[in-house]
Amino acid sequence: MSALRIGVLSFAHVHAVGYLASLAAMPDVEVRGSDPDGTSTGRSVDELRGRALADALGVGYADTYEELLAWRPDAVVITSENARHRELVELAAGAGAHILCEKPLATSWEDGLAMRDAAASAGVLLMVAFPVRFASVFQRLRAEHAAGALGRLVSVRGANNGMLPTARDWFTDPALAGGGALVDHIVHIADLLDGLMGSEPLTVTAVANRVLHAGRAASETAGLVTITYANGVIAAIDCSWSRPDTSPVWGGLTLSLAGTSGTVEIDFFGQAARGIVAGTGRPLEARYGPDFDDALLATFVDAVRTGTQPQPDVHVGLRTLSIVLAAQESARTGRTVHVLREEAAPAP
Amino acid sequence: MSPPRIRIGLVGAGGIARAHLPNLLRLGEVVVHSTAGAPALVAAFGGGEVVDSLEDLLERVDVVDVAVPTFAHAEIVRAALAAGKPVISEKPLALTDEDAADLAARAEAARLPLYPAHVVRYFPEYVRLKEAVDAGTLGDLAVLRFSRSGAFPMHTPWFADHALSGGIVMDQMIHDLDMARWIAGEVVRVSAVTARVPDDRDPVEAAHVLLTHASGAISHVAGLWGPQHLPFTTEYSVTGTGGTLAHSSAAEQNYRSELAAAVAADGFLPAVDPAEDPYFAELHEFVDAIQGGPTPRVSAADGVAAVALANAARRSLETGQPVELPSFSRVGA
Known part of the structure; x- marks a missing residue:
């Protein structure tokens, strides 16, 4: 088996660091990155950009996207700023590379549809990077739900709270991020519900504010969203950047599901050894648990090798994006908004 | 000789009355009236005197605690206020905005306390x-x-x-x-x-x-x-x-x-922890206020x-x- 060539386009998203390292550790995978717009903001691995990050991680590097694509990678991972996903997806699809695109799929409906069509017409696979659905606890939830252990699902509460992203300050630039907390943190839980239920979202209501980090953020830093689904389920998501900067850990993601036969609560990042630092009185939270990114990347690499479309695909990406766009409109207008639906996919 | 204990009329003997009666018994003499279940309730907690009509209850008490089903709150609260009694009412105060506002207005006009039992505050x-x-x-x-x-x-x-x-x-x-x-x-x-x-x-x-x-x-x-x-x-x-x-x-x-x-x-x-029972804290604050104590945290x-x-x-x-x-x-x- 020849080594698979995988390129990483842009290191703008913090997840690029983990993806580069995980891919580099895979057998029979050769990794090269390119980050022509990146400028390091410090010396820690989370602050390095461009060739400096590639060198620090021991992976190959190309100075331009064109040079990277001329290497003829089998697949690429796109970890640019959200608003630049489309141009890089179109570039990669044009080069015939399969694509794993960081979440959210895009920052506008038009961009999302264009990405779907670009991948379809180039005949390449397009997967969206939602690592949390690869958690083994989510597989357990799926199995219990499928076995009917929850009965008929009725209501879901989800919270995906983190710190205000600071190492990569484009997260708080609405032009590049496509918004603030709503675009950043709705989609993971929306993806989990999509993967669990496979039901169309119908309406979205959202409230948001910029009380937290008012001086540093140009967009909303707190958001609460309710969603109704075609199967009758109601869901609520807290997508706020409400974890204080001084927290010992970045944040987390919790899900509480209620059905006619019982409830399930999942704390996806919650397992930790806990203590206190004597010198400062600060809490010590030593988290443990499997790395969901490894399972996500393994699924993508396997799909590239077999040519089989993996999940979550671009349609999941579009459904989760439709919830974000409706939430943004609802927060802006104070109205409940019907989500956009994908028209029938074009014939191949 | 200690002053006579306050006489509290508990109206209702359903689920929430079971959280009220044992605490009311610590605060005063209790008279219970309900269309059903009052004797069993009193027997379960070993205290309280059952009367057969709301009129009997209103004649015999200093304060009324309304713990009937939601749809009957407004009617019983109105009757208690009309009889000149301070009132504690289970939540919701009433089913409609109009009824709730009417009860508050009647209490204010009669200068009688009306305390809705939003127990979570306790x-x-x-x-x-x-x-x-x-x-x-x-x-x-x-x-x-x-x-x-x-x-x-x-x-x-x-x-x-x-x-x-x-x-x-x-x-x-x-x-x-x-x-x-x-x-x-x-x-x-x-x-x-x-x-x-x-x-x-x-x-x-x-x-x-x-x-x-x-x-x-x-x-x-x-x-x-x-x-x-x-x-x-x-x-x-x-x-x-x-x-x-x-x-x-x-x-x-x-x-x-x-x-x-x-x-x-x-x-x-x-x-609830019986040593820190929020239902007791709530009823105690209300009964205390009715007897001249500080204003309760809920109005x-x-x-x-x-x-x-x-x-x-x-x-x-x-x-x-x-x-x-x-x-x-x-x-x-």
Whole structure:
């Protein structure tokens, strides 16, 4: 088996660091990155950009996207700023590379549809990077739900709270991020519900504010969203950047599901050894648990090798994006908004 | 010789009366009237005298505690106020905004206290939250979440009838709607979604309510009447510019057991520490105020506002759109 060539386009998203390292550790995978717009903001691995990050991680590097694509990678991972996903997806699809695109799929409906069509017409696979659905606890939830252990699902509460992203300050630039907390943190839980239920979202209501980090953020830093689904389920998501900067850990993601036969609560990042630092009185939270990114990347690499479309695909990406766009409109207008639906996919 | 003990008339002998009677017996002489169940209630707690009519009760007591089903609150409260009695009323004060406002107006006109029993304000974990917010520890509030889950109330049929109980929003979630308003202030917009499986044997009802406060803070209130085996649990998570405070009743257990023969838990009412019983704290504060003590932490106006929030959420369920609260309902702003 020849080594698979995988390129990483842009290191703008913090997840690029983990993806580069995980891919580099895979057998029979050769990794090269390119980050022509990146400028390091410090010396820690989370602050390095461009060739400096590639060198620090021991992976190959190309100075331009064109040079990277001329290497003829089998697949690429796109970890640019959200608003630049489309141009890089179109570039990669044009080069015939399969694509794993960081979440959210895009920052506008038009961009999302264009990405779907670009991948379809180039005949390449397009997967969206939602690592949390690869958690083994989510597989357990799926199995219990499928076995009917929850009965008929009725209501879901989800919270995906983190710190205000600071190492990569484009997260708080609405032009590049496509918004603030709503675009950043709705989609993971929306993806989990999509993967669990496979039901169309119908309406979205959202409230948001910029009380937290008012001086540093140009967009909303707190958001609460309710969603109704075609199967009758109601869901609520807290997508706020409400974890204080001084927290010992970045944040987390919790899900509480209620059905006619019982409830399930999942704390996806919650397992930790806990203590206190004597010198400062600060809490010590030593988290443990499997790395969901490894399972996500393994699924993508396997799909590239077999040519089989993996999940979550671009349609999941579009459904989760439709919830974000409706939430943004609802927060802006104070109205409940019907989500956009994908028209029938074009014939191949 | 000690002064004669205050005479309290408990009207109603259903589920919530079981949380009231033992605490009322610590506070005064209790007379009980109910259309059903009063002798059994009195026998269960070894105190209280049963009378056959509301008129009898009103003639014999100094204060009336209304613990009848929701749909009868307004009628009994009106009768008690008309008889010149201070009134404690279970929540919701009434089913409609008009009735709730009318009760508050009658009490004010008669210069009689009317205290709606929003007991969550007396649960110690919520008192800690209020203290932290009032002390400024959490700074300017940004985002709040409240959740309340338990078994669908099946012990009596009126809960399942929205015309009689107001459904989960009016009966159960009104606790956290009141809490959100107590903690983060007046509310200017309300939206709600609901899901209901009206199964005869195992019904489930749930709702999510979003609130926008006048301050700009936002709140999510979640309610679940779940399957019959579900224990009663509550959660909150409140974040402001100064920090965050969260509580989970399931996580904060100070007694865990793994017994071969488990003792059945009640999924209808929360478990309380008998040494810090919030129902006692509440009734004690009310009875004390009626006897000249300090003003309670909850007023008739708060009860009217809580009903208005619940009804705004119910209107949102009907229209499918958020509801703006008119300024007249922002009581106590």
